Amino acid sequence: MIDTDQAVLRTHGLQMHYGHGAGRVHALNGIELVAAAGETVAVMGPSGSGKSTLLHLLGGLQRPSAGEVWLAGRRIDKLSEKGLALLRRQAVGFVFQAFHLMDELTAVENVELPALLAGRSPRAARRRAVELLERVSLGHRAGHLPSAMSGGERQRVSLARAISNEPLVVLADEPTGNLDSAATVEVLRLLESLRTAGQTVLIVTHDARVAAVADRLITMRDGALVEETRLTSGGGWPG
Numbered sequence: 001m002i003d004t005d006q007a008v009l010r011t012h013g014l015q016m017h018y019g020h021g022a023g024r025v026h027a028l029n030g031i032e033l034v035a036a037a038g039e040t041v042a043v044m045g046p047s048g049s050g051k052s053t054l055l056h057l058l059g060g061l062q063r064p065s066a067g068e069v070w071l072a073g074r075r076i077d078k079l080s081e082k083g084l085a086l087l088r089r090q091a092v093g094f095v096f097q098a099f100h101l102m103d104e105l106t107a108v109e110n111v112e113l114p115a116l117l118a119g120r121s122p123r124a125a126r127r128r129a130v131e132l133l134e135r136v137s138l139g140h141r142a143g144h145l146p147s148a149m150s151g152g153e154r155q156r157v158s159l160a161r162a163i164s165n166e167p168l169v170v171l172a173d174e175p176t177g178n179l180d181s182a183a184t185v186e187v188l189r190l191l192e193s194l195r196t197a198g199q200t201v202l203i204v205t206h207d208a209r210v211a212a213v214a215d216r217l218i219t220m221r222d223g224a225l226v227e228e229t230r231l232t233s234g235g236g237w238p239g
């Protein structure tokens, strides 16, 4: 049991409905989730079980229909739009299956963007972006546009961007969903290095190799958490 005082992420009675009347979809039905500081949590479950919706609510991309979302001891589901935008910029790093990089910006410009938006000096933002690209073994590709990069390289750029503001939590939605096996292994290594570095990470995935990197695996079905497994290896490199 995780001490909720140490929770970076916490939900209480989290519900999400879409639509009205007969067309109403209950995407989340009262989720109680706690993620401790430094923990990597994988979320698996069938298509439509509510994984992406949960991730969006945790990162302040959407607001719940009912219930509470807490990030680092602060309730975020009642924040204003402006407050949510600030929170997303400062406290959350997102990684998406489709990368969501800015096509017209180079790799280094993509990675430095969050730091610039957060008010860092251009020089400091550039220095950090270069360091991060080196950390994901893409220092030599800093000046390249995303269109000139492979899927694995693009996802490594988006991981570097996700951690550029030292977020409290990294939320990854099927980060290997668009990647071949070799690129998946590269991204797995990076997720593993985030875990080792003590970053709090939540990963939605359909890939058991990705889930194996986590400290804890949560399974969802029909908008509910139905199973929780502490991985015996405490997270580890899949063989």
Ligand SMILES: Nc1ncnc2c1ncn2[C@@H]1O[C@H](COP(=O)(O)OP(=O)(O)OP(=O)(O)O)[C@@H](O)[C@H]1O
Pocket (backbone or CB within 6 Å): 018, 019, 025, 026, 027, 045, 046, 047, 048, 049, 050, 051, 052, 053, 054
């Ligand atoms: N914007 C929306 N409007 C209406 N229904 C939605 C919307 N977004 C999601 N849903 C529905 O909510 C339920 C949960 O969707 P969600 O995308 O969270 O599932 P998921 O587990 O992430 O699925 P997948 O693994 O296919 O990505 C599904 O029934 C889905 O059709």
